[in-house]
Amino acid sequence: MSVLDITASIALPADTSIYGFKLWVVVSANSSNGILINALEKNDQVMVNQAKNLNGMASFTKSTMAPTAGIVGLANYVRTQGNSLLYPDAAAATPFVNAWSQQFNALRTVANANPMKHKLRDVFGKDPGGDKKYAINEGGVILCMPEAAGPIYSNKDTRPASGSKDNGRLPRYTPARVTELNSGFLYRQQPGVITAGATRPGGLIVVAFDEGNAFGDNNGAYAMEILILRGANSPPGMTQNAIFQRLSDAPPSNIGDLGLNN
Secondary structure: OOOOOOOOEOOOOOOEEEEEEEEEEEEEOOOOOOEEEEEOOOOOEOOOOOOOOEEEEOOOOOOOOOOOOEEEEEEEEEEOHHEEOOOOOOOOOOHHHHHHHHHHHHHHHHHHHOOOOEEOOOOOOOOOOOOOOOOOOOEEEEEOHHHHOOOOOOOOOOOOOHHHHHOOOOOOOOOOHHHHHOOEEEEOOOOOEOOOOOOEEEEEEEOOOOOOHHHHHHHHEEEEEEEOOOOOOOOOOHHHHHHHHHHHHOOOOOOOOOOOOO
């Protein structure tokens, strides 16, 4: 598959010289499948870049949105040889940006076609109005590591503990079942490390958090930048923070604004 094919799934290139990937992701709130990043390796580190490109809003009841898949694209990667990038500058990234923008704008148009008024949730699962608390049953995203072998939906065994309503979906509120699957919710933290790393190879699924049969009346989407660092492939003398920053600063820089935050 070409890196310019922007769909709901992607397989990381099988190239042992690559030690870090920058992926752009948009999760559709009414897609129960989420997006799939396949070919993770054992010990890969999954990080969400909360310093940039994080935006979106979704409604989890009484909404109308055409069935819409999310999208994921390989925005850049960095190799061990010479610390080289897939796209070393903005000009080189232009074909990817054009392909990404076409699919991003199409999804944004669908997500903005109808008003969202009920059970609004930001990317962290927080109600931006009303009591401004974090929801327990739905909203935001959950990162389902290879150990989960599929999307994790909202049920009595997977919902965050009640303390998260005031404090957010911090790891201490993550239910045992989700922890057993080495997975977790997006929560506010810089630079946004969500897990300690994959303990087995497979696919990462990023999906809106909701009951498995309740996606049909959802509307909206969440956009984010995800960096995956190869745990067994870091060059000598480079820390994970340095690799993260190298990818974060690399072109392209603007995933796009879904226009849903207001």
